Amino acid sequence: MISCMNNVSETGVRIGIDLGGTKIELIALDATGHELLRFRRSTPAGDYRAIGALIGSMVAEAEASLGLQATVGVGTPGAISLKSGLMKNCNSTCLNGQPLKEDLERLLGQQVKMSNDANCFALSEAMDGAAAGAGVVFGVILGTGVGGGIVANGHVISGVNSIAGEWGHNPLPSPFGSELSGHDCYCGRKGCIETWLSGPAMADDHLRSGGGLMTAEEIFAGVEKGDSLCRFTLERYSDRLARALAGVINILDPDVIVLGGGMSNIKRLYDEVPKLWGSYIFSDEVRTRLLPPKHGDSSGVRGAAWLWGHE
Template sequence: MTNNKLLLGVDLGGTKIEAALLNRDGEVVHRKRSPTPIDSYAGLLSKIRRLCEDLESSAGLSRPLPLGICTPGSPSPATGLMRNCNSTILNGQLLRADLESRCGRPVRIANDADCLVLSETSDGAGSSARSVFGVILGTGVGGGLFINGALLQGPNAVSGEWGHNRMPLERLPALPDQLLKPRPCYCGRLDCIETWLSGPGLALTHERLHREPINVEQLHSQQLDAKHRETLSAYTQMLAAALAGVINIVDPEVIVLGGGLSNIDVIYASMPDLLQAQVFSDISLTEVRAAQHGDSSGVRGAAWLW
């Protein structure tokens, strides 16, 4: 198969790295995953190189492809150094230049939420909308904006980074008192939306409510027990309050949820009524949808960077 028929993407997550080859119709033709090295930057670069080379070998390619990579953060427009990564080993690194040197190929970088929204507006849950806010609910919380056919890219390269606004707890008076102890964020601030709506944030909510670890399988059960139902009720209220702030500013037609927590069905059943109570309008018409391409949205969006 010739190189110009395939695109190469890598999704650099907090717990796993996924590499994939896409054809020009957006179909994943080869895929490989591996755990993310969390304590070695050099090991991380080597792992990405091996994944890319293994995929190219499996596809019978003779020359390296350009690489698109989505990351839990972004390069600074001033220095090129990575910043705002909850995978903190990346912060302060010249990731794009280091990957180009290590892998022997050109590299383009975008954050994971930008890649999600690029994938989902191309041929997914946001393909019919003029304005889409793409949300990552996973190890961290991020966002990306797609307006009138293009990703929104501002001068500070932080468009959509709602996860590091403060959670509007004052809009949630019904939350139990034991939840309201301040939550420090890796960014140095307190009570960032990420500390409440990420996977670790959800687990902490459950622990504070019930003094026991969360059961991930229960979150996806059709018959939730009372404890996990209470935890998800608190979570969806917080999610609606945080998303309402985005709607009040951007007013997107569609919000697409990606990341591991986006697979929890309860979120979608309750969101219309919860948003209606929070948005500064007499009606809330913004639709909240699950990413059509699920866990593949990040790697697909990364490949589409080329």
């Protein structure tokens, strides 16, 4: 039977691993969330066994540097199938169909906590980030895709189907005009929130509206320079985000929503979206706060470290 050494619980030191497509990052936190060390290595592309071996060597390196054993949590780009126990939905496709958790536990000789990157982001921001102290937190990923995670009273809510927070594959609420036909989503459906609110989706919307081929970052820069087409694109995006988050608030009613991913860097969203979402929410007053992340790109790896005791 796999178990953690006694001194792990005594030290309170936690190791977090963020398993990304291009890099694997490791962080070690003490019991208060203070960073003890951090380093990263390039992900062995397409090589499942090499990925596992690298994670094992990184944990060994960290524990040797710390002079103690620590708990290990891993944030992944996909999820563990409840049906098979194998990885699914990973954009690093070599992980799909593999018993990653089981293999890592065998390599490390101890139990490993594992969750998807959106859950890790939400947990990090709920524990000691922008939403610290809040009862219910919805963490949003707005990047090349759209995902989310839920933390209630310091614990990740995964759900009976392990899909809690997957708002990106619900339809965009209250579509009108050209939105009614929707766009094809990789999940096989049309009109998913992800097809409207990801970074590439903003770029596609701008192009369809006659604004030319621009990235989301370039569109926002255009807004700052007074480009009217870029401003209209951002206004459409803000309204769609307001509608999508209003749906979350109507169901979950979180204290705080924290935005993550590349689109979270658009500062105007934090002012504009709360001004808009009130007309879509079933309440005469909306107290939910919309906040930028405190830990930014570090939230995923920090959240992985916090998984122990907070699942």
